[in-house]
Amino acid sequence: MESPPFSLEPPPLVPRRESGAGLPDPLSATAGEAVLNPDSRRNSFSVGRPPNSPSPLALMATGSPPARPQRYKVQPPDLASLDYIDTPAPQLICGICQSPYVLPVRLPCDHYFCKDCLSHHFATQDAGNKSCPMCRGKLDINQESLEVPKIMQDMLDALRVRCPNTRFGCSWEDERGNVRTHVMIYCKHSLVECPVAGCDLYCTQTDYGKGCLHYTVQCEKCQGSIYQSDVEILFLDMKKHMDSDCPNTVAACQGNIVGCKVAEIRKDVVAHERTCPMALMAPYFREQQTRLGLAEARIGPLERKVGLLERGLDSITYKLYPAKSRRGTLENLYSEDTTSVPSDSIPEFRLPDPSFPQWGSNDRATAPPPFDSQIDHLLTLHESLREEVSRIKMELNESEGRTNMLVFNENARIRDDMLHMSGALNNVRAQVHWMMSEKLRPSASSGGSTAAADSNKAASSNGNTRSGTQGASHSMAARTAAARLPPRRLSDSTRQETKL
Amino acid sequence: MALPKRIIKETERLMAEPVKGISAVPHEDNLRYFDVTIEGPEQSPYEGGVFKLELFLPDDYPMTPPKIRFLTKIYHPNIDRLGRICLDVLKGNWSPALQIRTILLSIQALLGAPNPDDPLANDVAQKWKEDQNAAIETARQWTREHAKP
Ligand SMILES: [Zn+2]
Ligand SMILES: [Zn+2]
Ligand SMILES: [Zn+2]
Ligand SMILES: [Zn+2]
Ligand SMILES: [Zn+2]
Ligand SMILES: [Zn+2]
Numbered sequence: 001m002e003s004p005p006f007s008l009e010p011p012p013l014v015p016r017r018e019s020g021a022g023l024p025d026p027l028s029a030t031a032g033e034a035v036l037n038p039d040s041r042r043n044s045f046s047v048g049r050p051p052n053s054p055s056p057l058a059l060m061a062t063g064s065p066p067a068r069p070q071r072y073k074v075q076p077p078d079l080a081s082l083d084y085i086d087t088p089a090p091q092l093i094c095g096i097c098q099s100p101y102v103l104p105v106r107l108p109c110d111h112y113f114c115k116d117c118l119s120h121h122f123a124t125q126d127a128g129n130k131s132c133p134m135c136r137g138k139l140d141i142n143q144e145s146l147e148v149p150k151i152m153q154d155m156l157d158a159l160r161v162r163c164p165n166t167r168f169g170c171s172w173e174d175e176r177g178n179v180r181t182h183v184m185i186y187c188k189h190s191l192v193e194c195p196v197a198g199c200d201l202y203c204t205q206t207d208y209g210k211g212c213l214h215y216t217v218q219c220e221k222c223q224g225s226i227y228q229s230d231v232e233i234l235f236l237d238m239k240k241h242m243d244s245d246c247p248n249t250v251a252a253c254q255g256n257i258v259g260c261k262v263a264e265i266r267k268d269v270v271a272h273e274r275t276c277p278m279a280l281m282a283p284y285f286r287e288q289q290t291r292l293g294l295a296e297a298r299i300g301p302l303e304r305k306v307g308l309l310e311r312g313l314d315s316i317t318y319k320l321y322p323a324k325s326r327r328g329t330l331e332n333l334y335s336e337d338t339t340s341v342p343s344d345s346i347p348e349f350r351l352p353d354p355s356f357p358q359w360g361s362n363d364r365a366t367a368p369p370p371f372d373s374q375i376d377h378l379l380t381l382h383e384s385l386r387e388e389v390s391r392i393k394m395e396l397n398e399s400e401g402r403t404n405m406l407v408f409n410e411n412a413r414i415r416d417d418m419l420h421m422s423g424a425l426n427n428v429r430a431q432v433h434w435m436m437s438e439k440l441r442p443s444a445s446s447g448g449s450t451a452a453a454d455s456n457k458a459a460s461s462n463g464n465t466r467s468g469t470q471g472a473s474h475s476m477a478a479r480t481a482a483a484r485l486p487p488r489r490l491s492d493s494t495r496q497e498t499k500l
Numbered sequence: 501m502a503l504p505k506r507i508i509k510e511t512e513r514l515m516a517e518p519v520k521g522i523s524a525v526p527h528e529d530n531l532r533y534f535d536v537t538i539e540g541p542e543q544s545p546y547e548g549g550v551f552k553l554e555l556f557l558p559d560d561y562p563m564t565p566p567k568i569r570f571l572t573k574i575y576h577p578n579i580d581r582l583g584r585i586c587l588d589v590l591k592g593n594w595s596p597a598l599q600i601r602t603i604l605l606s607i608q609a610l611l612g613a614p615n616p617d618d619p620l621a622n623d624v625a626q627k628w629k630e631d632q633n634a635a636i637e638t639a640r641q642w643t644r645e646h647a648k649p
Contacts (some may be wrong), residue, residue: 096596120563
C-alpha cells in the first residue's frame with residue numbers, strides 16, 4: 001500500500017459542519033458601516049475528524065472490522081432536491097421552495113406548502129404570531145393541519161423524476177412515488193452511511209470498505225505556498241485537488257496533445273501555457289479530435305452498409321448472368337446446358353453506370369467520390385442501383401416476351417411440318433395399301449397356305465449353307481408375308497394385339 | 501455549501517424571463533451575490549437614470565429576506581446615504597413566498613412613490629416634507645449626475 005502524499009495527522013477537532021460562520025450583517029440598521037461581504041463561499045466543507053475513529057490506514061493495517069454492521073445503511077432520498085423531467089404544473093409548486101410539494105400541508109386559508117418549508121418558516125416567526133407566507137393571514141399554531149386532497153398527492157406522486165444518484169451514474173427515471181423504493185432497495189449508486197461509528201456522513205458504496213474518509217487533510221505539495229486554509233481539503237477531494245488544482249503538482253502543458261513536451265509543476269505550466277502556441281491551439285485540436293472520432297465511429301456502419309449493398313448487387317448479377325444467356329439465338333434456346341454456350345455470345349453485363357464510382361480500396365484513394373458526404377454518396381449509389389435493377393427487370397420482361405414469341409413461332413412451324421409429314425405419310429400408306437391389295441387379289445384363295453409353307457421353308461433353310469443375301473431376301477419375304485397376314489385373319493390379329 | 505434548488509431556479513428564471521427595466525446577474529464565483537440594475541420608473545424624478553444595486557442571499561434565504569442596497573447615489577426619503585432601503589418586505593414583512601423578482605419590483609415601485617412618512621434618511625424626508633418640489637428637483641439633479649446609463 002503506497003502511502004498517499006499528504007499527512008494523515010488528524011487535524012485538531014473542529015465542530016462538525018460549522019454553519020455559516022457568523023456572517024456579518026452589514027445591512028441591519030444598527031451596523032455602522034454597510035459593507036456587503038459576498039465572500040462566504042469559503043464556507044468550507046471542512047469537517048472534523050470523527051471522534052474515536054481509527055484512520056483509514058489503521059483500519060486497513062489491522063483489518064479491524066468497521067464499527068457498523070456490514071449491512072449498508074442507505075441515505076434516504078431527499079425529495080425536495082429531486083430533478084423533475086417535465087415542468088410541473090404551477091399549482092403543484094410550493095411558494096417557499098419553488099419545487100413541487102413534498103408532504104404538502106394545507107392551511108385554513110387554503111394555501112399549501114411543504115411540511116418542512118412551513119416549519120422552517122414558522123421557526124423564524126415568534127410564537128403566537130404565525131402567519132401564512134402567501135396571504136399573511138394569522139394562524140393558530142395549535143390548530144390541526146387540514147387534510148390534503150388525495151388527488152393532489154396522487155398528482156405529486158405521478159410526476160416523473162430522475163434518480164437522485166444520476167450524477168453517480170444511475171439512469172433510472174420514473175414516477176416520484178417510486179423513488180424511495182428505488183433508492184433504498186434497487187439503486188446501485190446510492191450513498192451509504194459511513195461505516196465508522198460516530199461519523200454521520202455518507203460515502204459511495206465503493207468507498208465503504210475504506211473506513212471513514214470524512215476528515216480534512218493537508219496537501220503536502222502546496223503547503224506553505226498558499227494559505228493554510230486553502231490546503232486543507234476533504235480526503236475525498238484530494239484526488240481532484242491533485243488533478244486540477246494543486247499548484248505544486250507536476251502537470252503537462254495543455255498543448256501536449258499537439259506535441260508540447262513541457263511538464264512542470266502546475267504554477268509554472270500555467271505561466272507557460274499563456275505563451276505556448278500549442279496550448280493556445282489545444283482546444284481547437286481537441287475539438288477536431290472529437291469530431292474525427294465521431295466521423296470514424298460513423299464510417300464503420302456505413303462501410304458495413306456498402307458491403308451489404310455490394311453483396312446484394314453481386315447476387316443480383318449472379319442471378320442475371322444465366323438469364324441473360326438465354327436470350328437471342330435459337331441454338332441457345334434448345335441447349336439445356338448453359339455452360340456450353342460460347343462466352344462471346346453473352347452480352348457483357350455493364351454493372352455500374354459510367355458515373356458510378358468504384359468502391360475498390362485503391363480507387364477510393366485516387367478518385368474520391370464526387371459527393372459532399374458519405375450519406376449523400378450512399379443515397380445516390382442506392383438510387384442508381386435501384387434504377388439499374390428496374391432497368392434489368394424491364395429487360396428481363398422484354399426478353400422473356402421475345403423468347404416466348406420465338407418459341408411460339410418455332411412451335412407453330414414445327415407443327416406445320418409435322419402436319420405436312422403426317423399427311424404425306426398417310427398418302428404413302430394409302431398407296432402401299434392399294435398396291436398390296438392389287439397384288440394379293442389373284443391368289444386370294446390359296447395365298448394363306450402358300451405363305452405359311454414359304455415361311456416354314458425360309459425358317460428351315462436359314463440354318464442351311466445358303467448365301468447370306470439369299471437368306472436375307474427370303475426372311476424379308478417371310479416377314480412381309482407375316483405382316484400381310486393379320487388383315488386377312490382376324491383371329492391372328494387379336495392374338496398379336498394381346499402379345500403386344 | 502450546495503446552493504439550494506430554489507436559488508438556482510430563481511436565477512434561471514431571472515435570466516430566461518427578465519423583468520422590464522430590471523436586471524440581476526449573479527457573480528460567477530458566488531452565486532448568492534447579484535449585480536442588479538434598476539431603471540428609474542417613468543413619471544418619477546428618477547426617470548432616465550440607471551441605478552446599480554448589490555443583492556446578497558443569506559444562508560437561510562428564503563426564510564430570511566435578501567440583503568440589498570443601492571450602490572448608486574440616490575436622493576430618496578426611504579434610502580439612506582449608504583444605500584440601505586427602508587422597505588417593509590425587506591424587514592418584518594418578509595415572506596418566503598416572495599422572490600428576488602418581486603423584491604426588485606417593489607424597489608422600483610418605491611422609486612415611483614417615495615414615502616416621506618416612513619423615512620430612513622431623515623434629512624431627505626424632512627426636505628421632502630417641507631418643499632416637495634425642491635426635493636424632487638434635487639432628486640432629478642442627482643439622477644442626472646450619478647445615475648447615468
Ligand atoms: Zn416547499
Ligand atoms: Zn394563506
Ligand atoms: Zn438510481
Ligand atoms: Zn465518515
Ligand atoms: Zn496541493
Ligand atoms: Zn506548451
